[in-house]
Amino acid sequence: MSIGIGWLLSQSHLRMEVRAGRVDDDRRISFVQPTELLDPTPWLSANALVLTTGLGLTAADCAEYVRRLVDAGASAVGFGTGLSHDRIPPEMLDEANQWGLPVLEVPYTTPFAAITRSVSERLTEQQYELVRRAASAQVRITRAALRGGIPAIVRELAAAVRASVAFVDEQSGEIAAYPKSATVLASMTRTIPRAGPGSMTVSESGISTTVQPVMQAGATLGYVVVQVTHPLEAVEIVLVGHAVSLITLDLDKPQRLRRERNALGGRVLSLSLDGLLxxxxxxxxxxxxxxxxxxxxxxxxxxxxxxxxxxxxxxxxxxxxxxxxxxxxxxxxxxxxxxxxxxxxxxxxxxxxxxxxxxxxxxxxxxxxxxxxxxxxxxxxxxxxxxxxxxxxxxxxxxxxALLTSPEAVAVLRSVARSTVSVLAAYDRDHDSRLVESLHAFLESNGQWERAASALNVHRHTLRARVAKAGELMGVDMSDARVRAELLLGILAELPD
CATH class of the missing domain: 3.30.70.270 (Reverse transcriptase/Diguanylate cyclase domain)
Structure with a gap:
């Protein structure tokens, strides 16, 4: 919050007049500091109105005094006459004119307390007005979110903080901007370095640009870019935060709907699997x-x-x-x-x-x-x-x-194999023969001798002799289709996965 020097001069009851320096809109007063120190700068900050009666100030001190205030960023000097000095020392006025520092004469009948009170009351009025405006803007931004989604939020935020605003969706790349020329701000999300979830602000040539990430569950959904030609007030920063929260909620709506839809579908699936639906x-x-x-x-x-x-x-x-x-x-x-x-x-x-x-x-x-x-x-x-x-x-x-995927079926087949195929496996070990392999090829070939023999690279008569020997050792009728089916499944059940 600050006030212009012109406003202070317009308060007729203070009867203050400009005696030196330049009065313009760039010089703003943020607080009033009465002091009689020859070097008050350690206790000053920018935009201060310094009130003094010049106690202890000599003509030789004036030039240095003014330069110190200029270096400290003081907005103006209010010099009270009628106490230590009947008039403002000309040396001070000459130096103030050189630097452009406004020097205001405060007559003897105007207490410094009256100036401090007037400035304080005006700053309070401004603060109240800004809070009232921000509260109204919050309502408008919230209504905009309900009616127009993210583009409406961006538009109302831009109007509330007197800024150009853009939102960049990180996933889709879509941009919502107000005014339309603010679309160019989207490039700022790539050029401004960011660290973590906090915002980043850069200032250049009187233009301040803030990039605020929109986060949800640790993920970055997008960025809000706000560009202003004036410093953002505290309540305006609150409005930016409010807009970011509303954008986050708006982006979360599809997620919430998806979560609810999935939960409902999961319950329906469970009821269907239980035969209840x-x-x-x-x-x-x-x-x-x-x-x-x-x-x-x-x-x-x-x-x-x-x-x-x-x-x-x-x-x-x-x-x-x-x-x-x-x-x-x-x-x-x-x-x-x-x-x-x-x-x-x-x-x-x-x-x-x-x-x-x-x-x-x-x-x-x-x-x-x-x-x-x-x-x-x-x-x-x-x-x-x-x-x-x-x-x-x-x-x-x-x-x-399919049958081999059932552990119960596999257990039965392996039991069959232990009294049939295992007999052949033992014979093969003792006689260095290939009965199991030959029987497997014969059964897999659906009893086609030529195809099975070719797969084993043996003559078909050799294969016939081996299969006959296998049937003899197992004591089974190889002409029975069901026997052949069980033997094939038994062999498959014993094979490694």
Whole structure:
């Protein structure tokens, strides 16, 4: 807050007159300092009105006295006559004219206290007016936020603080500016160095530019740039902060809606998996997570911290502009995927999240949303067969491996293999033969002798002899299709993953 010297001279009851120096709008008074010290500068700051009666001041001191006040940034000198001096020393007036420092004569009948009180009251009035204006501006900026979003907030802030204002969205690069010429301020976000979440201000040629980051949860959403030709008052800085808060809330609206939508979708998915919600009702809430034709897949992730994995997956889905619907099962996380999501893409996504917390995952085959429970069962079964470096196992009945993803089925098949295939394995070790390998090739070739023999690089008669020997050792009828199917699955169950 400050007042002009012209205002002080206009107060007729003070009867002050200019005796030297220049009076212009650039000289402002922020406070009044009565003092009789010959060197008051240690206790002065810029824009002070120094009041003195010149006690102890001689003609020889005047020039140095004036220069000290000029160096300290004093706005003017009020010289009281009628006490120590009947008139202002001409040496002071001459020096003040050289430097342009206004010297005001204060008559004997005007107490210094009256000047101090007038300036103080005027500064208080200004402060009250600024606070009142700021309060009104806060209301306007808030209403603007509700009605017009960020562009309206920028417009009202610019009007309230008499500035050019621009907001730069960090993610989209979009700019909201007022006036339109303020669009050029967007470049300031790149040229002004920033450290941390605090604002940065630069001043040059009487123009001050402030860059204020808009933060949320440690992330920078954008920047508000305010450029003024006057120092920002404290309440104006508050208005800038208020605008930044409103912009933050406005940017958070889509996030809040997404969080609520995901939470609702997760609850619907949980009810569907538990069989408590009909598929027709679930489609209305989960349809945006399905691929064309209403197809979905279920991803089951076995992990120690499902909530943490869910947060990271949510962020990954958001970057792809997809909803994230999941169920936390305490030791696992069930996630609804689109039916056209590939196992390769899911594998890559799992590898990027959780810093290793996602121990393993199973992916169902594509299903219509009506069969979401069945999809979840497939994903859970597929998860149980994870081994080695692979994190995602796909349940795929099209390739004849679905049965091998069930630990119960694998246990049965291995029991069969111990009384059949294991006999051949023991014979191979004792006789350096290749019965297991030959039987495997024969069964995988669907009984086609030529193809199986070619795969083993042996004559078909040799292969026939080996298969016959295998059947003899195991005591099984190799002409029975069901026997051949069990033998093949038994061999596959014993093979390393």
């Amino acid at each position: 009909p598929a027709k009702e679930a489609v209305a809430h989960l349809g945006d997570a399905c691929s064309e034709g209403g197809l979905i897949r279920i991803l089951n992730i076995e992990c120690e911290a499902p909530a943490e994995i869910a947060r990271e997956l949510d962020a990954a889905f958001e970057t792809r502009r997809r909803p994230f619907y999941a169920c936390d099962r305490k030791t696992s996380l069930l996630v609804l995927l689109r039916g056209d999501d590939s196992s390769t893409g899911v594998e890559e996504m799992i590898r990027r999240i959780g810093s290793g917390r996602a121990a393993s995952a199973g992916l169902s085959a594509p299903h219509h949303l009506d069969h979401v429970e069945h999809a979840a069962t497939q994903a859970t079964i597929a998860t149980s067969k994870i081994a080695g470096s692979r994190r995602v196992r796909e349940f795929d009945p099209r390739h004849g491996t």
